[in-house]
Amino acid sequence: MALTDSLKDKLLRNTGFFEGNDGYSTVSGNFDGQGLSFGIIQYNFGQGTLQPLLKEYIQNNETEFKAVFGTSKAATLKDVVNNKTKSQQIDWGASISTSGGNVVSEWKTLFESMGAKSANQALQRKYAESYFDRAVTFAGKFGIISTQGLAFLFDHSVQSWSLSGESSIISEIKSLEKAWRDMGETGRYPDKERLYSVLKGVSGSDPIARRTAIRNGSGTVHGKSYNISTFGLSYSTNF
Structure with missing residues (x-):
């Protein structure tokens, strides 16, 4: 049975209520051993659900990606996503996490900005x-x-x-x-x-x-x- 896009968005936002406070822009650190969690249903490195979403976003929207993260941080994240092992990706997520399981502000605000982009939100819906x-x-x-x-x-x-x-x-x-x-x-x-x-x-x-x-x-x-x-x-x- 095909669900409408409108219903899919409602289901995502409903579950997103429990997953965080910022909808498609929610980002969390390594509080649960998953390294980094991002998005409305918290795609993460540990479960291998965040990597394909970020890879496709970077590949198809690289200009936007670089505009959001800046040249240096975009290069860092692109390398983490494309070239590191899962354990290394989890370690990197942990390295930008705070002791309370949040993400340091210099990265948190950038992930939040990415989550506000319509192209990124479309991919979050696709990977759901x-x-x-x-x-x-x-x-x-x-x-x-x-x-x-x-x-x-x-x-x-x-x-x-x-x-x-x-x-x-x-x-x-x-x-x-x-x-x-x-x-x-x-x-x-x-x-x-x-x-x-x-x-x-x-x-x-x-x-x-x-x-x-x-x-x-x-x-x-x-x-x-x-x-x-x-x-x-x-x-x-x-x-």
Whole structure:
């Protein structure tokens, strides 16, 4: 199923809320051992997700890239991206990180400027395709049709990728749906109830907190107040 560009942007911004404060320009240092994380869903060196994005951006937009970073820093970053091993890239990210897991200001402001460029944002959306596809696949398995349900599954695909006990989740949904109908309910078994079962396959305090907030539509995560309506996603709109 093809998702619209508008919906993709909403899903990215929704997950971006949990990943940082600056959307496409969010940049983080080596707080998690990934060296450097950048962008709306925090592509990073450690997982190998940042390198291809930066390579393509530099290759296709080198004039803009040099204008953003300046000759010297552009050359440094280009060398890191194109010529260093993953472990060396992680080490370089660590070298420009602060003790609090941020990035030193002389590099932070440049990455933020790059994230504001439309060409870079387009690549961030392009490199999120595998996560969109993963979320749609999950939706098919669990019978999810709403944009809010898809937001739950997209956020999980980005942060965790896998779900524990998929077959058990599917069985539980079918069982609860039957019980729901046996009680005289008509219409479609709601996505919110389906996600109650999917949530059981999520592990880890932070993933559970994020997915619970998305399922409920609001909550406090990472000390920030979350409301899914901000991103134009709901149980009443389908994808």
